[in-house]
Amino acid sequence: MRATVGDRIVVASGVVGGAVRDGVVVGCEHADGSPPYRVRWSDTGEESLVFPGPDTLVRHDDEGQAAEATRGRSVTWQVQLTLVEASGSTTAEATLVAGPAGRDDDDVGALRAVGHARKDPGDAEVPLIGDEVAAGRALRRLADTLLGQAEHDISAQTGHRAHVHT
Template sequence: MKAAVGDRIVTASGVVGGVVRDGVVTECPHDDGSPPYRVRWSDTGEETLVYPGSDTIVDAQVEAGSDEWSEPRQARALTWDVRITVVESGGSTTAEATVTNGPPDALRAVGHARKSPGDPEVPLIGDEIAAGRALRRLADRLLAVAEQDVSAAVGHRAHVHR
């Protein structure tokens, strides 16, 4: 990762549901643009020394190979929540996974699990299996929607690898 003074930096939260932070690089002590960077955060105004990880992107304000400044590209940071509802009854479990605030069209998927008659009653296992199956189907649906969107954008049938 390389950065320069004036670049925008965006860091995702290390915890589920945490805040995405963005700031501006105010100091880059290495001539080659390598970390660490001093960053002024937009939410607090404080400056900290940042050693970016894989959860961080740098939005450069300088076009590659150019000495002229350009308008900064706008980075996007989104949060999509998935709600899983689980219902268990008599050794059968059903889970529904729904994207609650993501794509314009609500996405949902259902997964089922059923215990074998001779197995002990451990509801958590059925919950995990049903929820996992619902999430896998939800992922397939999201990729199918993306494939339709890509096809519409390029004007011909496209394929998204799954």
């Protein structure tokens, strides 16, 4: 495996369902392009020294956007869910942080949605149920917000009112 500064590194997770990470090679330790590589990760903006394994792919800079279109791409979006319980009610706030900080090409910014759950006065106090209901409502609203953002972006690109079917 050989890489040069500017190449993309894509690392598959070693576990089923794990995150796929990608980054840009910002430094090579050896002149011949052999590992290890200093990589700036697109999901966090952090840099680390990478010793690639069999789950690693190097996409050379000269392959350009045509290769990205045929091979696909990898980005990581994170959803943070915060739950607050008080007096038989639960509030969940779901926040989506999409795209790496400081980059505009994949950055839709942060979207936020809130969900609430209230226990019936005659029901037993089971905090997990309130968490599930409030979180589910917040995530559903977050999904609706994200689809609305997609409709807006499609409309801006095409010049026509868009509707995303769900």
